[in-house]
Amino acid sequence: DAGVTQSPTHLIKTRGQQVTLRCSPISGHKSVSWYQQVLGQGPQFIFQYYEKEERGRGNFPDRFSARQFPNYSSELNVNALLLGDSALYLCASSLALSGFQETQYFGPGTRLLVL
Amino acid sequence: ELKVEQNPLFLSMQEGKNYTIYCNYSTTSDRLYWYRQDPGKSLESLFVLLSNGAVKQEGRLMASLDTKARLSTLHITAAVHDLSATYFCADYNFNKFYFGSGTKLNVKP
Numbered sequence: 001d002a003g004v005t006q007s008p009t010h011l012i013k014t015r016g017q018q019v020t021l022r023c024s025p026i027s028g029h030k031s032v033s034w035y036q037q038v039l040g041q042g043p044q045f046i047f048q049y050y051e052k053e054e055r056g057r058g059n060f061p062d063r064f065s066a067r068q069f070p071n072y073s074s075e076l077n078v079n080a081l082l083l084g085d086s087a088l089y090l091c092a093s094s095l096a097l098s099g100f101q102e103t104q105y106f107g108p109g110t111r112l113l114v115l
Numbered sequence: 116e117l118k119v120e121q122n123p124l125f126l127s128m129q130e131g132k133n134y135t136i137y138c139n140y141s142t143t144s145d146r147l148y149w150y151r152q153d154p155g156k157s158l159e160s161l162f163v164l165l166s167n168g169a170v171k172q173e174g175r176l177m178a179s180l181d182t183k184a185r186l187s188t189l190h191i192t193a194a195v196h197d198l199s200a201t202y203f204c205a206d207y208n209f210n211k212f213y214f215g216s217g218t219k220l221n222v223k224p
Contacts, residue, residue, distance in 0.1 A: 042217050043214045058211055107157060
């Protein structure tokens with residue numbers, strides 16, 4: 001079975017631009033979570049979606065938004081990019097709502113560089 | 116602010132030795148997660164601990180949870196080079212995940 005997939009793998013943007021990152025969960029998984037990992041730090045939770053509804057939101061500005069589609073894939077959008085948005089963006093999927101005993105499976109990540 | 120603190124942040128050890136990584140968290144959560152990350156790679160789930168006193172073991176790694184002390188430990192037995200990686204613990208509370216800063220483990224031959 002295919003694992004969690006993310007696209008693109010790498011991305012270079014300039015300040016002020018907008019970016020869309022995509023995630024396809026493992027088949028049958030209904031929950032998708034997004035994380036930002038700055039080099040040398042632990043992942044920071046951005047969003048969790050379950051059954052197409054937002055179920056959790058981290059401490060990120062409104063420039064960050066996400067959605068989940070009927071096929072359970074997800075997009076993360078970041079507007080008005082700042083240099084500090086440069087990071088590895090990780091997507092994780094789980095069968096049900098994460099945090100209630102469900103194991104999360106992480107994708108390979110999208111590495112975003114903002115110049 | 117809710118926090119998850121790991122120590123040590125860096126750990127260099129010889130093969131065959133034992134060691135413990137500590138994870139303190141500030142929430143009232145009764146669940147704790149451990150992950151492994153190899154350099155340049157994504158995260159791999161190791162353990163999900165769901166109740167006070169929970170203990171799980173996989174190979175040379177054993178994780179435990181003490182919710183009263185808000186402490187989880189990851190014990191490494193007879194370390195081997197393949198265990199070299201960064202280990203993260205994470206807490207789930209108020210519909211959010213909180214990760215520690217990670218413990219970078221280097222096992223020397």
